[in-house]
């Protein structure tokens with residue numbers, strides 16, 4: 001079965017790699033390997049460029065397709081294998097028509113965007129861990145999350161709404177976890193390398209995203225709520241102190 005090697009799991013600081021075109025679609029390029037993280041687990045996709053023999057082709061969306069279910073408890077919906085499609089910017093579609101399968105290319109991602117998404121994803125886990133600490137029922141009431149460059153959010157099915165005191169408590173717990181600045185550990189289950197987890201102190205969350213090594217770069221988390229319809233609540237975190245430092249904390253990533 002055809003697969004794309006996910007280099008972002010082997011080394012998440014890698015921002016470019018050589019690859020070969022394994023399949024062409026009317027609006028997308030499939031490669032045998034890539035550093036580009038596809039949209040998934042709430043984290044937005046990387047943006048970047050594929051340098052090809054016919055010119056540079058931009059992509060602003062990356063999707064993972066055709067994986068097979070892992071079927072492991074606690075890793076609901078996780079798929080293994082599959083291929084990764086880089087969706088070509090509309091202006092670059094004429095170049096796509098001139099490519100052939102087997103051509104050598106180089107994939108480069110927007111490293112600053114990746115650094116911001118990485119930081120945001122780690123920040124989201126502290127919000128989530130603090131929310132579950134406040135009420136463990138929220139774990140099974142989680143209906144979605146979205147991790148963007150400047151904020152992250154979780155949606156829950158809830159009858160009531162989070163009051164000011166609850167939000168403050170969740171924010172305090174999240175920030176005290178961040179202040180501990182322990183190592184963030186990432187790993188995967190031996191029987192399914194795509195069933196990945198995030199570990200911090202005693203907390204473990206199934207997650208296939210990219211993360212900081214330690215959380216100090218996040219700075220102080222601000223938490224707020226939003227009503228998103230009857231019976232639904234959204235918790236949003238922002239990290240206004242983070243981005244002044246994001247380049248410094250990702251020196252390896254940015255200078256690569």
Ligand SMILES: [Zn+2]
Nearest residue numbers: 041207208209
């Ligand atoms: Zn995650």
